[in-house]
Amino acid sequence: MASNFDFLHSRYPTLFEHAAHAESLVYAAPRASCFYARFTLEQAVHWLYENDPYLQLPYDESLGALIHEPTFQDNLKPGLFPKVRAIQKMGNTAVHAATLITEKDALRLVEELFHFLYWLSRSYSPNAKNHPSVTFDRNLIPQPSAASQPDLSRQQLQNLETQLSQVDEMRRIAEARQQQTEQELAALKAELAALKQHNEAVPDPHNYNEAETRRYLIDVLLKEAGWNIEQPNWTEYEVQGMPTDSGKGRVDYVLWGNDGKPLALVEAKRTRKSPAEGKHQAKLYADCLEQRFGQRPVIFYSNGYTTWIWDDTNYPPCEIQGFLKRDELERLIFRHSNRKPLHRLLVNPAIVERSYQTEAIRRITETFDDKNGRKALLVMATGTGKTRTAIALIDVLMRANWVKRVLFLADRNALLTQALRAFKSHLPTATAIDLSTGGDAETANVVLSTYPTMFNRIHRSAEGQRIFGPGHFDLVIVDEAHRSIYKKYRFLFEYFDSLLVGLTATPRAEVHRDTYRIFELESGVPTFAYELSDAISDRYLVPPRGIKVPFKFMQ
Structure with a gap:
């Protein structure tokens, strides 16, 4: 029987097999159809990363990371990315959520897959002029028969997802990329650029059906x-x-x-x-x-x-x-x-009692309230109480009805252990948990986490809903904000629609590692600074002493 994906058969037999399978299940098993549509998309995306040297490998091997890589999005025809995103998201929902999956959902995903694979086949064709011009025909989708198998359950699909995992495939592609010389990459890019230029010169009359997508x-x-x-x-x-x-x-x-x-x-x-x-x-x-x-x-x-x-x-x-x-x-x-004006609330002296800590909190509340800002950076020397200052700030914001849920991020588990102990001691009214050691994040109003732990959680769903949606936290506090907040983990600060406060003793001002830029500040001008020299002058810290330790080898 003819399939909407017959145009793939000769050059992309594997993609044809998986896409046709998703198509065959639209009416008989819509949940399974959505899963196979996403799986086919994943196969196609891997083919692109393997064969298009312009695409840069992202920080992660997951399908979500691959399709959100800027070079991947820039490579697509305008209007295609929403199709790709819909297949990925609805495919995930079919596997992990109890949400009802209808024939309408499966039909939509198969049609979106058709448009994406048509673009791939035409764009990378040896000769776009002779590429078949086809339209999606719903009449080609087979109706269920008496012998049709029942739809797969979520558990069956999750087992199938594990069985068909493509993580190893992406690692193989990454390793192959690393072994290519600069000359080989240059030659591949030149060849591909010529092919694309030739194909783009041929008008593409295909209707990609953007509005419905x-x-x-x-x-x-x-x-x-x-x-x-x-x-x-x-x-x-x-x-x-x-x-x-x-x-x-x-x-x-x-x-x-x-x-x-x-x-x-x-x-x-x-x-x-x-x-x-x-x-x-x-x-x-x-x-x-x-x-x-x-x-x-x-x-x-x-x-x-x-x-x-x-x-x-x-x-x-x-x-x-x-x-x-x-x-x-x-x-x-x-x-x-x-929401109460922040200047009307006093800082709790039981949490912080030093004048510079109170001043730091006031500078932040002025930024949030008077200046209508959403980001602040505290530069405070090690040992001057950054964590306690952050806890006192949270206390003020909670009492003023500005904040209900807080995320406290650090790059080491040892820092989380210390911070959790401080929260329980100085803010006992809050329910604080360390996400890396368990706990109910839904009921907690202070969640402590390392960057990797939260990064791996933000795309997880429960019963069809994201556990940590972009509006889950009202305030994100970043401890040691001079480390780990660039490139891969910067996404965390762009993902949550919240107030953002950074804590650091040593901010960076380098081109690719500029702490100030992330917090939308002028370089070298934090929201508040209390540095080592200030702490020594005020007799809160003592100056460092050099200790001479001779080594026989050096002598």
Whole structure:
């Protein structure tokens, strides 16, 4: 029987086999179909990394890291990345979440896979002019028969996922890359550049169906945050008061609270357009909803590729890695009217009693409150109480209703052990846990973690929802902020939509390791500094003494 993926058969037989299998299961076993669509995508992505020398290997071998590598995204035809992301995300949901997976989901993923594989086949074809021109035909998808096997369970798919793991394959590709000489890479790049230039000169009339992908990916991201949008008034919600002839408008999505009031709205823009083009219209919709319900919603605007959040009562828009859950939006709405001015709250002298520690906290609260900033950097000499100062700051922010959940990051387990002991001693009202040793992170309001532990947790899901979504923490504190916060782990600070405070004794100001730049500060000018010379002058520390230790070899 003919398949939508027949164009792959001659040059990519393995990809054809897996894609056709996903296609055959659309109606008979939609959950398994979504899994095989993601598996086929993974195979195709590996082929690209193996055969395209322009693609740079990322920090991690996972599919998520591979597709988010900038060189991979830049290589794609505009509008394709949302398709890739939808396959990856919905494939993960099919394996790890109890969420209902429908025939509609499987059909969407197989169609998105078709468009991506068509682009791959045409772009890397020896002659794009003679590449077959095909369109996706839903009539080619086989209907289930009486002999069809039942859909696979999540446990079966998880076992299959382990069995078919591609981690070793990516390691093989990385090792092969390392063995290539500069001359070999240069020759491969020149050959590929000529091929792509030739193929791009041939017009591509293929309809990649961007609009439906954009809406579907936004649906997937909302579902990942726990929103059930299959309800009346959640999509295309009509509002009054728009500056149009009729005064009417339709909001793409409204996220409602349990009290029937709007918590947020989502304005969806075309993939090829910047999401910022929806900013003004989204604000007008927020005005209409506020006028009707007496509550201003948080604004999101997205093109399926990038998403922005705008809590316009407090902060300017900023990019975010998804949508917020209901309880996270409720916290934002609560703060609109219940957040206290930070200068009115006293620092608890039972936690810190030294004047420079109190001054450090005041500098940060001024940055957050008076200057409307979201990032701060404390430079304090070792031994001057950085951790206790951070705990006293958390105490102030919690009492002022600015912060409920805190993430404390460090690069060594020994630092976490010391910090956990300090939290339990000086802030007993908070529930603090060390994530690397277990504990219920859902109920804890202070989570301590190393960079790798949190990095490996942020993409995990439970019952279809991210455990640590981008809005989970209200404050992230980075201990030893001069180490481990560049390149790979910098993603952690860009992922969480939170206040950010760095603690360090020795900030860096190098081109590729600039601590100040990460905290959006002028080089050499931290939010507050109390250095070794200050501590010695104030008699809190003693100066170092050199000890002469002669060695026979040196003599």
